[in-house]
Amino acid sequence: MNTQTIEFARPINQVTTTQRWNVPDVEALFKLPFADLLYRAQQTHRAHFDPNAVQLSTLLSIKTGGCTEDCGYCPQSAFHSAGVENREMLAVSAVVKAACAAQQKGAGRFCMGAAWREPTDEDMESVVKMVKAVRELGMETCATLGMLNDEQTEQLRAAGLDYYNHNLDTAPEFYGNIISTRDYQDRLDTLERVRKAGMSICSGGIVGMGESLTQRAGLIAQLANMNPYPESVPINNLVRVEGTPLAQTAELDPLDFVRTIAVARITMPTAHVRLSAGRQQMSDAVQALCFLAGANSIFYGEQLLTTGNPDVGADRALLDKLGMYPSTGKPE
Numbered sequence: 001m002n003t004q005t006i007e008f009a010r011p012i013n014q015v016t017t018t019q020r021w022n023v024p025d026v027e028a029l030f031k032l033p034f035a036d037l038l039y040r041a042q043q044t045h046r047a048h049f050d051p052n053a054v055q056l057s058t059l060l061s062i063k064t065g066g067c068t069e070d071c072g073y074c075p076q077s078a079f080h081s082a083g084v085e086n087r088e089m090l091a092v093s094a095v096v097k098a099a100c101a102a103q104q105k106g107a108g109r110f111c112m113g114a115a116w117r118e119p120t121d122e123d124m125e126s127v128v129k130m131v132k133a134v135r136e137l138g139m140e141t142c143a144t145l146g147m148l149n150d151e152q153t154e155q156l157r158a159a160g161l162d163y164y165n166h167n168l169d170t171a172p173e174f175y176g177n178i179i180s181t182r183d184y185q186d187r188l189d190t191l192e193r194v195r196k197a198g199m200s201i202c203s204g205g206i207v208g209m210g211e212s213l214t215q216r217a218g219l220i221a222q223l224a225n226m227n228p229y230p231e232s233v234p235i236n237n238l239v240r241v242e243g244t245p246l247a248q249t250a251e252l253d254p255l256d257f258v259r260t261i262a263v264a265r266i267t268m269p270t271a272h273v274r275l276s277a278g279r280q281q282m283s284d285a286v287q288a289l290c291f292l293a294g295a296n297s298i299f300y301g302e303q304l305l306t307t308g309n310p311d312v313g314a315d316r317a318l319l320d321k322l323g324m325y326p327s328t329g330k331p332e
């Protein structure tokens, strides 16, 4: 694999968004001829990033299953019967071991996910230890633990957490079709706390949940109008897990997924746009189109949280085939 590393990304936390997006304008981007859309996305991407570099994040579920929320897409919700057991939180030592292994495989960021509505004080004690230990390895740290209050946000900042992942998931108008146990404003409030505490934001959503094109544009507009917009934007293609209410949703046309990546790239030019869940169901050709559309980050490692992801060998082969290389971390 090519080991070249080129730094084009702007320093974290120094973005002020000057361009504001309304939903019709974002929708108009979605409706561009495919080649025009990809051309614009490429121009934007190349103005800010090395187009052949991809950031690699490895996920670990530090607390799996039994979640009290009713998110319709999620196999970890206690409301659904997707066969995911309610497990105890992992030990700090197990998390560090997994992070070391991910780092050796070339991941630059390690993201710890928990199936919580929000963490308890006791949960926070362990998470703080995990964040500190992973950071000591020299990896970027990310956590996704649900809603946070001011004190918890400050604890994570003090531990040195680099990114907090909290997705808007979908447009405000579609949100109530998917989740009833917490509202959109709760998510915005958590993101505001994370921003105020000085951590970087990782926030995106899921497409392919039966939303309309206008609602898909609505999600992107919400993200792009955050001031500043998120440093990382995960775009997930719904993984349709048996036993969840969304299991029978019609599959999204892969080209519409590519369009979503391109629109995220154009509207959030300096963000890392992550081609996230759903890659295992995607051909190499569709993934290559996503990179062409401006995706420059992936989840790297055999497992997302409870569902599969392409294996590391397949991903290295794909990146090699495309002449791409990790933008952080040391490839072998």
Ligand code: SAM
Pocket: 073, 074, 075, 113, 114, 115, 116, 117, 144, 145, 146, 147, 166, 167, 169, 205, 206, 236, 237, 238, 239, 240, 241, 277, 305
């Ligand atoms: N429990 C925390 C929360 O919801 O904020 C953190 C973990 S939660 C699993 C993180 C994100 O994973 C969700 O916001 C959602 O965007 C994504 N996700 C969950 N299930 C998914 C699925 N079946 N397909 C695609 N993305 C999914």
Ligand code: DTB
Pocket: 059, 075, 076, 113, 144, 165, 167, 204, 205, 234, 235, 236, 239, 276, 277, 304, 305, 306, 307, 308
């Ligand atoms: C994000 O946007 N996607 C990741 C991560 N953030 C936490 C999670 C995807 C989960 C897919 C379903 C599962 O594996 O349980």
Ligand code: SF4
Pocket: 067, 068, 069, 070, 071, 074, 075, 076, 077, 078, 114, 115, 116, 117, 146
């Ligand atoms: Fe719980 Fe998060 Fe899954 Fe919602 S997405 S059910 S909050 S783990």
